[in-house]
Amino acid sequence: MASFLRFEILRSLRNVRFIVFIAGFPVLLYLIYAKQHGTSEGLTVAALLLVSMAVWSGMGSAMFATGPQLARERQSGWMRQLRVSPISAPRWFGAKLVQGLLLIIPGFVLLLALGFGYGHVHLAAARVGALAAVLVLGVIPFCVLGLVIGLVFDGQTAQVAQMLTMILLAFLGGIFIPWSNLPHVMQHIGQVLPSYHLVQLGWNAVAGRALHVTDMLVLAAWAAGLGVIAIWRWRQESTTA
């Protein structure tokens, strides 16, 4: 599994679009908005945005490990080729999960450097550690979501589905604009989304507040629910495809 993981990471890092998406885009947004004055959620804008952008980057990394790439490779026949090799489906997914988690690192490190240097955010090492832990565990449902998108949609459609899903999750979850500024209906929708709960966990971790068990449970429920769909689609495909 280690060799497969190394192989997958190496070719992800050569994917320019992926790098721009998980590192370039959040860095750019941070540069534009981090200098704004004011506080929200008990944090300065610079600290708040650091968490938001790290969550965006993490979601993207996790979903790109599977998502449209999986859809393309199902279509091209590469997944079939893998299925006649000794790597089993659980090991394949395990590697994909770890891939999604490890590829958070470049975006996260860049954002931390910007946050400290450019945004003048002051964070104790323990809080940085807590944020990292939140991200690593919290992106698991997004990794499974990518898997579902990659298994349900085909090629180009998966690309579009992925982008729409990410943008919706980010807006309604309060990552792009403060959640309290959203219309009421959207707030209600946002409150059940994994993105909302992940970014809440992140802000609390950075602010040194207690992490809510509810947030963790909702994320776990999303991972479990999406996992059931993914397994169902996977089985369906392996028996009838």
Add this chain to the structure above:
Amino acid sequence: MTTQQPGTGAAAVTFRDVVKVYHPDIRALDHVTFDIHRGETVALLGPNGSGKSTAIDTMLGLRAPTSGKVLVLGDQPAAAVTAGRIGGMLQTGGLPEGAKVSELVGLFRQLYRDRRPVAELMRLAGIADLGDRRVERLSGGQAQRVRFALALAGEPELLFLDEPTAALDVEARRNFWRSVATISEQGTTVLFATHYLDEADANASRIVVVNHGRVVADGTPSQIKGYTANRTLRFTTPAPDPAQLLRLPGVADVLVNGDAVTVRTGDADATLPALYALGLPVKAMEVGGGGLEESLIALTSEDNRTTDHDVARNSQIMERVG
């Protein structure tokens, strides 16, 4: 038998009464039975849509049969795949973007427990000069050779090749079959699907002909060819009379084009003397052999597919094969 490791004494492939139904009306495999023994190189020959790929997918564990028994190396297909005992080159097997050929080959050598040395692998597949190339910059033929390398990476006991030479040029094709012969000599059992009839004839020790999801013939290439024993006589004669020629013994059909005549016969030894006995000024006589192509057309043509006569002839061939 009891002291052997599981599967080592078993047939390479056991296919017993296998049925695969996609839709109620479409039987991709219709009660197919055959065995492939260790060390054989078997061609699965048939037109497109005959069930070849479905049969191979079933043996690779990619599809479950609707009914019947499929064993590979004495085991369930999926178990044999996971154990790394099988190599498979599929008809559609895209390669992952962003990877270099050497990385891909390296990955597959590590996924399989038996690792064929890189140099040997690259040489066998004819990709020694492609190691640094990104897979998305490979030509169709090069990609196909890379996929061949992946199938060989584990030194498999059993190798499946589904239409393996479709994108290869003449020279690459010749090299490909030379490599298949090499690994066959090393003891690997090979099963390949093809509709290139000359390839089955030249490279298989046994041919299983399938059509409409059924085995219509099973034998050595010469048995399959002998099955129809057709010969083609080509000659010229002034103002030929098709009706007269058609009455000659053994003649199946006659084609006349000006002075040029083509006669297809099931018994050239009887047709030729009778033709000369007519006293016609016959010139430029050519006797053509019954190629595999003619045999295949005869075997798989619609009208003799389901007759009792056909079934009887098939069972004779089966007996001869043993």
